[in-house]
Amino acid sequence: MNKINLTFAILLLLVCKPLFASKIINLNTGDAQTVMLDTSAATVFMSQPKIVDYKMIDDSKVVIFAKEEGQSTFIVYGDQGQEIHNSLVVVNRDLTLLEQQLAAYFPDEEIMLNNVGQQVVLSGTVATGRVKQKIYNFVGEMMGKKSKDLLVTVSADEQDQELDYMTRQIYSGVINNIKVISSQQINVKLTIAEVSSSFMDEIGIKYSAVAGTAGNHINQLLHFSATDIVNIITAVDDDKVGRILAEPNLSVISGETASFLVGGELPIVTYIDNTANVMFKEYGIKLDVAAQVIDENNIRVTLIPEVSSLDTTNAASNFNLPSLKTRKAKTTVELQNGQSFVLAGLLTSENSESVTKVPLLGDIPILGALFTYTKSKRTTTELIIVATVNLVSPISTESVVLPSMQKVTMLERILRVNLSDNDREQIGEITATMGFK
Template sequence: MTPAFARAFAAFLLLPAPLLAQATLPRPPASAPSPFADMVRPAPATPAVSTVPLAIALEAGTGRLMTLPRPALTVLAADPRVARVQPASPTTLFLMAVAAGRTTVIATSEDGTPVAEYDVTVAPSRAAAAGAPPAPVAMPGAGTPPAAPPPPSASAVESMIRRMVRGAERVRVEAAGRNGFVLSGTVPSAADAQRAEAIARAAVGDGPGLVNQLSLLSSLQVNLRVRVAEISRQVSRDLGFNWQALANDGNNFLIGLRTGIAGGVANAITGSLSGTNSVARVGAGVSSSRFDINAVVDALASDQLITILAEPNLTAQSGEVASFLAGGEFPIPVAASNNANGSTISIEFKQFGVSLAFVPTVMGPDRLNLRVRPEVSELSTEGAISLPLSSGVVTIPALRVRRAETSVELGSGQSFAIAGLLQRNSNATNSGLSGLGDIPVLGTLFRSDRFQRNESELVIIVTPYLVRPVSDPKALGTPTERLRPASDLDRILERQQVRRGGRPEPIRARFDAGFVVE
């Protein structure tokens, strides 16, 4: 074996196996199927969100209401000069074609994942192309920016509003100026009017060229029925002993205990003192010509339950304020001026009682937004002030006020309540003989206890109604229309002052009265 042959044979053995296979085995043709193709299973692919956009074709000046597969947070149009988007809800959006061209609309969720993607192609408007000259096309490289697309016509905006807004068949859109519109006609509710205005404003842009003169078909009169109920309870308990030792030496010299709960009721037993309380209490005493001893036992329990009920009924127009007051006014002196002759006092009046103020707003055929401000106030001596004047001292009372203010949205005939306005006061009084009242067990005979508790609760129930005026005046009546004065026989036998019956005969004159008699 020659050295050259040995070196060539060694180099041949050192070749890599794949290269050796490529060199020795012929490559099968690309079209020949593999005999093992049916035995090989491909690995499962990871599911991915489809990024194939949905193709949408529109005409300039038209629009469409798009429904998304799931709620979206952000919606973006790549070229707003071609198409604009206006979200209507988390799952719907308005797509409005502005000018001829092509753009992409992408909607993403809160976490940034794509919800939907649309490939929007806008064709030129046939109505605009029929009467308008073709827009100049800027040549590439000319250095001039492309002209802005023309705004949609009034007829295109009107057609878009009628397709996207419920009950907008009577809406009219007229051109005003170079880039403005005037909306007129009627819509069912305020929400529909806002939706129509949003569509028109998106077509106009940010300019102030939009005049909204839409009116509503639904009733704008709101009747509010309010029931104000206040329950006040006062519980008092008196229990104890009160001694009165009276010494009489015949010379009108009296010694007695006048303090305590029963200090003013000695006249109920002996009649020797002029008391101020006429309620008789249980007592016992020993009386002689020169010495009297009276022991009065207080055991009085009382419960007082007071209910105040007011039912104001108000009717107001949507967006207007209506108020009500059932109570009174009390005077307050106010210093008007201070000159060399002295101060001048004027009088101002402050309202108190049950008051109500509300502002209704009609949102739809059966939807109301309501701002309510009920208030219940009463005069109180707690916190009252006294003013010294030249003619005397004037005491100005204070007001105890409970007020609530809220804003809710509800349907016609639905009610809501404002409750939890509670007030509780407790007062305990102990009185007795010093020293003797502190003795264990026996000290109870020489002291009196009084406990008083006041509780009050205020509940306000509000019910709004959408109402319309009554065309027939006979449909409305007063509570006294079917009441007649009772006869003498009814008053004697049945002890009734009025009796129920049909409507009384109207009072008419026996002659023709008036300025003109036909």
């Protein structure tokens, strides 16, 4: 049994010997390399002579030279037909010129280029993601690689909408392993308010009177800033004038998207082939936001706000399900760090009618109209969205200061002052020496 196992192991070793002996030789286009052989060569085989060719110098010395990108199997046989050399020659593109061009266009960045098979790998560190994408695009274009668009979308109207300015290029054969020291993050602070139609006139602002060509922001607010409008609504504290619906505060990495929803889901029943299907539609205050840093100070932001509420007056009679009243908008603006803008003009009107009548007399046919009073009322409200964008940086855990409760001493309550910890210790020592605890 042992002899059989030993014989099988020897045969397996002889069969696999060419595989173990094979190795990989990496060359750049135009390079040459000398291969030294242990014994005299009788026959040389090159599987892809258009990619790699060879020249015999003598019986034990062969020079191989790369002609174009690709790979070829290189095998050498001895006088008796035995295999004395087996290797895979991989020809990569010469990256010397590309490295020089990269250093010329990006002198402040330390980027390394490496050939890995048929792929070119970028490595190194850069300050921002915007520089990372620029270097990647530069290498892909200079190498003439095929590219395709990687689209970034946000959901709106139950469909994905593409954001052209956030489209990124993906190049085949180029792997981007560049690391970003600190990703740029954008904070978008929004205030969504609903105000009465008379509110703008009361504070002296009328959006419809703002002159300008199409595309101008509604930031010509006379002497008012975006935060002033929010402060006025908060200070008035009257729901008839205006009320704050939501104040979401979202942070998003440059080039990414974020969403916000405060509300619920409304079941919608549909029938297909006599089978009831239930779908759920979101309602409430919904926001989709996408942001990207264009340069050091400018930020491009896309906002898709939506405010919807249940409308029982137009409910579906078959299922007793309410409909939705919706106000939505989509806008893309470019702001500087710390700037705000206002989006307004989303109007809605509600008509109501109330009937007041004298008991008994109001129910008399024909004559009852003389004892009945009908009042009609029309309410118009406008949706205002105030947005402020800021570039933010993450902080360490040690830098976070949490609010805390601290007991107030009897002396502080009497004098109505706030003492520091050192003052409390000194006063405690003095009162202790006087016999007070």
